[in-house]
Amino acid sequence: MSQKRVTLIVSDLHMGDGGAGDDFVDDRHQFATFLRAQAARPEGRAGEVELIINGDFLEMVQVLPDAYKGNPSDAWCSETESVEKLECILKGHPLVFDALAELQAAGNQVTLFPGNHDVDLYWPEVRARLQTKVPGIRIENEIVYTRYDDRLRISHGHLLKSIDPANGFEHPDHPIVNTNTPPRLEICPGTLFMVKFVNLMEAKYPFADNLSPVTALIRILAREDRWGLTSLAWMFTRFAARYPSALLGEGTSQGQVGAQLLNAIQGDRYLRQDIAAFCKELLGREVTEADIRRQLSTEDAVADLIGEFFRADPTLGKWVSIFDGAKPGTLGEAGGGTLSIVESGNTDARGACTEIARNYCNAGAQVFVLGHTHLPQQMSFGASRYYNPGSWTRYVEDTSKLTLKMLEDETAFPYELNCVRVEDGGAPLLKSEMITVEKRR
The missing domain is CATH 3.60.21.10 (Metallo-dependent phosphatases)
Incomplete structure (x- = not known):
């Protein structure tokens, strides 16, 4: 050269x-x-x-x-x-x-x-x-x-x-x-997180894709004074936890958010009715309050449903507010008691x-x-x-x-x-x- x-x-x-x-x-x-x-x-x-x-x-x-x-x-x-x-x-x-x-x-x-x-x-x-x-x-x-x-x-x-x-x-x-047909490129964890979540938010939150590292978005959601947004941050964290050293940093905990959501859904039929209504409105799925109680019996199932709601409406519209009703009376320890991603990976x-x-x-x-x-x-x-x-x-x-x-x-x-x-x-x-x-x- x-x-x-x-x-x-x-x-x-x-x-x-x-x-x-x-x-x-x-x-x-x-x-x-x-x-x-x-x-x-x-x-x-x-x-x-x-x-x-x-x-x-x-x-x-x-x-x-x-x-x-x-x-x-x-x-x-x-x-x-x-x-x-x-x-x-x-x-x-x-x-x-x-x-x-x-x-x-x-x-x-x-x-x-x-x-x-x-x-x-x-x-x-x-x-x-x-x-x-x-x-x-x-x-x-x-x-x-x-x-x-x-x-x-x-x-x-x-x-x-x-x-x-x-x-x-x-x-x-x-x-x-090479195992794909046709062959495809590798995808790194950061790109995966962008494609699955961040890109979907750009219409309403155009600066979301400029954040570095990409998981800064999780920390922003977790800091908001709304349990519905904390619940969304928890869902993102569960996904990112598949790549702990890459996306989250070592020692990250998902805290008690999932357990609190699960307890609230299982114990509050009015919350279950609201979730059933949004399943119909956003997902076109007819379910009853009893169906919700049976289907959302694990943290994984709760996270999957939040993910479905997010993909249906990434503007974080009314569906986020229904999870505000799951907020516990006492949040416990700051940070680790709820969602320690707030400072992790920074x-x-x-x-x-x-x-x-x-x-x-x-x-x-x-x-x-x-x-x-x-x-x-x-x-x-x-x-x-x-x-x-x-x-x-x-x-x-x-x-x-x-x-x-x-x-x-x-x-x-x-x-x-x-x-x-x-x-x-x-x-x-x-x-x-x-x-x-x-x-x-």
Whole structure:
């Protein structure tokens, strides 16, 4: 590979279909404008630039959900489904792909590193279709990528478990589940949780899918002063508990919520009547109060029904209120007595990134770049520099004070559109800086 004098690194564009649900901040075509500005610089005109999109360029997890016909508990997209999703993204952002093609055509290099949201880049047909739009585009697939004789090292970060264990893959070099017909991609726990739950809430709570880690949504629900929402958080936790170290963190307890729900349903016929009414209204299922008492005799059965109600109405409408009636008179101990997910799994993403960066810089990297967390960050370790450009989406620094209501207004959250610029000027040390294209607080 011919190394370019200048390397530009952006991360986490999450480019979707260009519609109202697309989290990519490109309302004034900021990314295409940025690309054309870089192409117009002397190094761009001379073909001396490599643009690296460091993971999660394409929002394959959320775009065109109807294209996916598989079972998310089993595997992610087939090659045909991934191509169909890609076509939707290509149609939604023609100016971006035109600008990428123009940058590449001038002798520069466009390189993609797959992230957890676009593992679909592994498919040959996806790569081939991208090649038709941006001839010469390159896709690399490593945990850590190097340039300039290892002086520059780059990683999206989703495969580094100390940052986010929920979004790794068992076989990142070959993430194919061959037992499926047709073959499908592996699905990581984070994507599974997004597909089964978070994506369904986006119509009313558009910022829900921007939370990191994804299980922050559980903690937000558990903090709400409504037992119905605590019950929903408990159902989510029971699902996430199948992947305890990935989604919840070790030592997480589901507390007494399930037992309280079960006791209330078994002991309150008026509550059972309300549940039976919603079975008819939401699920089209005729059941009696006696049927409910018989059918909801275990915590698993209660969780399954809450899951059915949620999928029928993810706006969390009237059905949530019926579980408010199951609230106990005394909640017992705070946190562990109800639902200890409130604090569990709250990974210090900045701290984990800093420690990883320190280790790579101590091992010889002059510049180390991460993505994935959506949190802009930069610091020095002696003569070495660490950068995380953040994302081209809206983000939040601290989820501990968020409420469910806040998730309804995505425009209330900030964004910061950054690019890391690295230059090899022939000196022993690389030059590097963070460029801010646009920010809004």
